[in-house]
Amino acid sequence: MIHVAIIGAGAISPAHIQAYLQFPEQCRIVALCDIYPEKARQKADQFQLDAEVFADYTELLQRSDIDLVSVCTPPYTHADTAIAFLDAGKHVIVEKPMASSLEECDRMNEAAERNGKILSVVAQNRFTSPMMKLKHVLDTKLMGPIVHAQIDSYWWRGHSYYDLWWRGTWEKEGGGCTLNHAVHHIDLFQWMNGMPAEITAVMSNTSHDNAEVEDISIAIARYENGALAQLTSSVVHHGQEQQLIFQGKHARVSAPWKVAASSSKANGFPEQDEELEAKIQKVYDEQPELSHEGHRGQIQDVLNAIEQGSSALVDGIQGRRTLELITAIYQSASTGQSVKLPLGPESPFYTRQGILQNATSFYEKKTSVENFSDNTITSGGNS
Template identity: 70%
Template sequence: MINVAIIGTGAIAAAHIKGYQFFQDRCNIVAICDIYPEKAEKIAADFNLDVEVYSDYKQMLNVSQVDLLSVCTPPYTHAEIAIDSLNSGKHVLVEKPMASSLEECDAMNKAQKRSGKILSVVSQNRFTNPMMKLKNVLGTKLMGPIVHTQIDSFWWRGHSYYDLWWRGTWEKEGGGCTLNHAVHHIDIFHWMNGMPSEVTAIATNTSHDNAEVEDLSVAICRYPNGSLAQITSSVVHHGEEQQLIFQGKNARVSVPWKVTASKSKLNGFPEKDKELENKLTKAYQQLKDLEYEGHAAQVEDVLSAIEGKRQVLVDGIEGRKTLELITAIYQSSSLGQTVKLPLNDHSPFYTRDGVLKKAVHFYEKKKYVENFTEQEITLGGKYE
C-alpha cells in the first residue's frame, strides 16, 4: 500500500484526491497540509478522509509512513517543496507548471537523480483518449513530415480571477496564461512534435488591469527543417474552445478529431485523397480507449512506476522542456527578439530573479483576496 500526502488544498487538490480514490486498493491518503489548516480540515471532511492535518509541510515530511506527495501549491513553491520531499526519500507528483524557472527545474531534476525517487509533473491532458490517439496516429507517419502546427489554448477568466493574492504576479505565479493555462497544450505540442529550434513571440494584457502578467500571447516556432508552429495562449477567449492541428505534407489531423488529405491534380490544385483519409481514420478508430483519463490516469501512471511496472510518462526532464518553451516565449516577448533553443544558464530568463527583473509588467497588482469560497474550476479539454 502506497501512503500519500497532499500539500496544498486549493481547487486542483480535489482532482488529485479523486484520482487517488480510484485506486484505494493500491494507495491511501494519510495526510493533508495547507498553510490554512481549516482548508485542509474542510477538504478532508468533504472527501471523508481519515488523515493527519498539517500547516507546515516540513513537519509532515517527518511522518515516516508517507511514500508519495502530491504538490498542489502555487508555482513559486513547487521547487522547494519537491526538493525537500525528494531529499527526504519521498516520491513526488507536482502540479503544473513544474517550477517558476529553468534553474529550479534543473535543481529538482538533480534532487530526483540523487534520491532515486520518482518525480512526475502533472500533464493530465496527455492522459486523454483524443490526445493518446492523435499521438499514435502521428506515429504512423502516414501524414508525411509535419509542415505546420496550430495550437489554440483558449481559456476565459474574469477580472476577479487575478484578485487572489498569489495570482497575476511574476513573483508568486511566475507568469500569466502562457505558463498557467497554455502549459497543458504546450506540453502536448512538444510531446507530439518535438522541440523547435527558435521562438518569436508577442504578449499583451488586454482585459486584466489587476495583473502584472499577460492574458494573451502569440508565439511562432521554427524547426530546423523549416516547419513552423503557432501557439496562442489566452484567458480572453469566450467558450474556451481548444484545438491542436497538425498539417503534414500528405494530410491534416487534429484534436478535436478531423482528418483531411489532399493530392495534387496535374495543374497543382487539390483533390481529395480518400484512400489516405480512410487509412488515417482506420488508424484512429482501431485504437482502444484508455481505462482511466485525466488526473486519475496520471495517478495510476505514478503508482505503477512506484510499483516497478513502468517508467512515468511525464518525468522532470519532460516537465523542463515545457517550461523551456514557455520561458522562450517570455524572453522573446519581453526583449523583442527571436530566442534560440535550447536554453541554458546563459539565458537572461534562466533564473527566477532574471524573470522578475526582465519580464514585462503590464499593470501593478492592487487588489488581494486571501481565498475564494468558490472552488469549482475548468480544466480544459473542450475539444468540441
C-alpha cells in the same frame, strides 16, 4: 500499499484526492497539508479521509509512512517543496507548471536523480483517449513530415480572477496565461511534435489591469527543417474553444479529431485522398480507450511506476521541456528578439530573479484577496 500526502488544499486538490480514491488497493491518503489548515480539514471531511491535517509540510518530511507526495501549491513553492520531499526519500507528483524557472526545474531533476525517486509533472491532458490516439497517429508518420502546427489555447477569465493573493504577479504565479493555462497545450505540442529551434513571440494584457502578467501571447516556433508552428495563449477568448492542428505534407490531423488528406491533380490543385484518410482513420479507431483519464490516468501511471520500479510517462525532463518553451516565449516577447533553443544558464530568464528583472510588467497588482467563496474551477473547451 502506497501512502500518500497531499500538500495544498486549494482548487486543484480534489482532482488529486478523487484520483487516489479510485485505486484503494494501491494507495491510501494519510496526510493533508495547507498553510490554512481549515481548508485541509474541510477536504478531509468532504472526502471522508482518515488523514491527519498539517499546516507546515516540513512536519511530514521525516515520516516513514509516506511514500508519495502530491504538491498542489502555487508555482513559486513547487521547487523547494518537491526537493525537500525527494531528499527525504519520497516520490513526488507536482502540479503544472513544474516550477517558476528553468533553474528550479534543473534542481528538482537533480534531486530526483540523486535520490532515485520518481518526479512526475502533472500533464493530465496527455491521459485522455483522444490525445493518446492522436499521438499514436502522429507517430505512424502517415501524414508525412509535419510542416505546420496550430495550437489554440483559448480560455476566458473575469477581471476578479487575478484578485487572488498569489495570482497575477511574476513573483508568485510566475507568469500569466502562457504559463498557467496554455501549459496544457504547450505540453501536448512538444510531446507530439518535438522541440523547435527558435521562438519569436509577442504578448499583451488587454483586459486585466489588476495583473502584472500577460492575458494573451502569440508565438511562432521554427524547426530546423523549416517547419513552423503558431501558439496562441489566452484568457480573453469567450467560448474557450481549444484545438491542436498538425498539417503534414500528405494529410492533416487534429484535436478535436479530424482527418483530411489531399493529393495533387496534374495542375497542382488538390483532390481528396480518400484512401489515405481511411488508413489514418483506421489507425485512430483501432487505438483502445483509456480506462482512466485525466488526473486519474496520470496518478495510476505513477502508482504503477512506483510498484514496478519503472519510469513515469511524464517525468521532470518532460516537465522542463514544456517550461523551456514557455520561458522562450516570455524572453522573446519581453526583449523583442527571437530566442534560440535550447535554453540554459546563459539565458537572462533562466532564474526566477532573472525573470523578475527582465519580464514585461503590464500593470501593478493592487487587489489581493485571501480566498474566494466560490472555489470551483473549469477545465476549458473541447480539445
